[in-house]
Amino acid sequence: MTSEPEIKYDFNAIEQKWRERWLSTHAFKASEDPSRKKYYQLEMFPYPSGRIHMGHVRNYTIGDVVARYKRMKGFNVLHPMGWDAFGLPAENAAIKNNTHPAKWTYENIDYMKKQLQRMGFSYDWNRELATCNPDYYRWEQLFFVKLFKKGLVYQKKTTVNWCEDCQTVLANEQVIDGLCWRCDHQVQPREMNGWFFKITDYAEELLAECDNLTGWPEKVLTMQRNWIGKSVGAEVDFPVEGMDDILQIFTTRPDTIFGATFMSIAPEHPLVEKLSKGTTHEKEVAEFVLRTKNLKQGKKPGEELEKEGVFTGRYCINPFNDERIPIYTANFVLMEYGTGAVMAVPAHDQRDFEFAQKYGIPIKIVIQPANRTLEISSLEAAYCESGVLTGSAEFDGLDSEKAQEAIINHAAQKGFGKARTTFRLRDWGISRQRYWGAPIPMISCQKCGMQPVPEEDLPISLPTDVKFDKSGKSPLHTLKSFYQTTCPSCQGEARRETDTMDTFVESSWYFARYTCPDFTDGPLKKEAVDYWLSVDQYIGGVEHAILHLLYSRFFTKIMRDLGYLTIDEPFKNLLTQGMVIKDGSKMSKSKGNVVDPNDLVEKYGADTVRLFSLFAAPPERDLEWNDQGVEGAFRFLNRVYRFIVANCDSTSKARTEIDPDRLNNASRTLHRKTHQTIRKVSGDIEVNFHFNTAISAVMELTNTMFSLTGEATTEKIDQTVIREAVDSVLLLLYPMVPHFCAELWEQTGHLDSLDHTAWPGFNPEAAKEDELTIVIQVNGKVRGRLQVAPDISEEDLKQQALADEKIQKFIGETKIRKVIVVKNKLVNVVAN
């Protein structure tokens, strides 16, 4: 053993010390201060499933770096955390372990909160909220009642997505490839009564506003736009021959209406039975409807059925030319979209084309492209583009666009049609037949119908004295003390709604409640939301690109229209971080490739885990977890620790102004590298949160520090320059490895806490290279290098390059055609 005492980076002691200090001093408590510029940093809050996983660690580390960085930049930062605490797992656990969901949930919250604190995330824990708390969901119930009164909440009976395993209904957004988003079981259609939020009223705004979300990834916006799915077109009424009924269709191509040679309607269409009744096709149609229904249920997700249909035995009349058109029912027509009936134009729609060919239905060309002429005899596929109308009476010769307008006008004038826009987006069904959720505040009275719970009676709290049985059914449905109530209108006997709300309702507005979590006079405190909202930076997984983000946008507009907010959009900037994967695939128990944050934190400390998750990949990309890489991150911190302890123990006084002219070469090199590093790291964080390159820049700086102070060096580095470099390293790394930096900052004699120190600026003069390496190419190939002063003239540079011995050799006898000089970069000699 040498005489040198071993320098030990005791991360346990360091992290415990700072963790406790931050907690006891409420170091990250935020309060409104109109004199300061605010910054609201938010990460998607977790479901308290039991323990945090690597995805959380990554997500929250990224957010924490931003929060701490913005504080150093002088912003008044709001960085809250809470719990998305309602949901099915709590209920399942309750059934399995015979405990109460609340107990399970709160125990998980306690544990996970400790885990988050162990990671050193700089949350304002005073603002912590759990959505299962009546103090939270009471306001959601108030929103519900207010929206009901505005007609934005309604009840209807529809075919819903039923998950047998979860014993509940799912929203369209929660069905993925025909499977339940939570448990992966096949979803069944089922007729049910449920409550709906009228999100379709906001479809237009939700779509239009996408254009203003410049801080969102294009990918997410595209997904939202597709989900909303706007199509502009017309609605046209086709009278049914021999009946009083009319068949209403929706089309985006009214210009092709003269080419309609049959109608196809969805098998579920209410008219199907009536149309075929009494015709010779009645039996066939009934069989087809039944068969299609079974087929649709049994088909694999994503699988496309072969186009099939049957004639209903009836005709309708094209109101434009009085032609008789046969009505078919076809398996590819969706009842849920448009009117559930379409006019079929085989010449100009591929599906109709295939259908017409299969059943020998005539094809009629009514659109001709500009560059060629379509012939029925040679038509191999539908022509779906626009063109010039033909065979369309008085509309002949118009181009598609003008014709659409003219045809819609004509229909409107005659009263059998009008312009119409449809959306793919459906209203949001929020009824869940579960216990562990926010009760829907409605009362059903035999006499008065559906009545909202009076606002002063809110909240309707979840009863706690409930028993769960193995059936998995919600105990609320059979809990008399809960559902038995009186009608607020007639005081008669009435029944309380026993369904609870979709948990996505809670997460649709939690970001706003964080601004005033303890406010009791209403859901939101005006001064607080006006100061803090909107969220400046939101960070979470891309898996929420549609569900949560769309609902949150919708709720923001609702809260605005209820007068609680003035903003239109909740999240100014969105970062969707990639997944954490191991051995090429997503971490999962079944694959056995799960890495537990606890084990890592125990072995290396929170700072190392944070550092590696930032270093291994840029945030938006998937991160391949690598145990040896973590080791590398740990090694780096040890290196920095060793350097600082070895070089800075003696003094805190060597912190004076640096005069560059008086420095020796080595000192100047380090001084320059320090300022270049500050410039690089600031840019990497500010521009696109590329922490991986920021960290590698600091690694370069520390490598320089070591090599310039090593035993082989002849020049002694100025102590002030070393101090400047060390201070910079600590400041630059602080947002990423805060315990580590705070400790060393203190140990190196700083009196002020690093938590309140500003982000360093760089001196452009100091960062400037005093010698540049210029590459010399001959015919595009690198043949030599030149050391020159930065401000050398192009002519001088050219002369020096041409004079170079190696370059001479390569030019040889060939003739110089051209010399390209790029300032501060290269010289390319073109010769042949």
Place this chain on the structure above:
RNA sequence: GCGAGAGUGGCGGAACUGGUAGACGCACUAGACUUAGGAUCUAGCGCCCUUCGGGUGUGGGGGUUCAACUCCCCCCUCUCGCACCA
């Protein structure tokens, strides 16, 4: 099928508005210090050819340019999203 994104050493990843491809880290190899080292330090590390020195190289093929990972065209592969939306 449609839409979006991505293909760079053994691996994770760098490369500004076209201008030294492979920063930084991991792994690996050799050496130093050591009773020992999985600690630390030094050096090397795309591929090919014999060292000097060359050649070649960013999924494949064309093109623009003095110069292409970067721009244009065609193709291949992977990931994600949508999927009969009339």
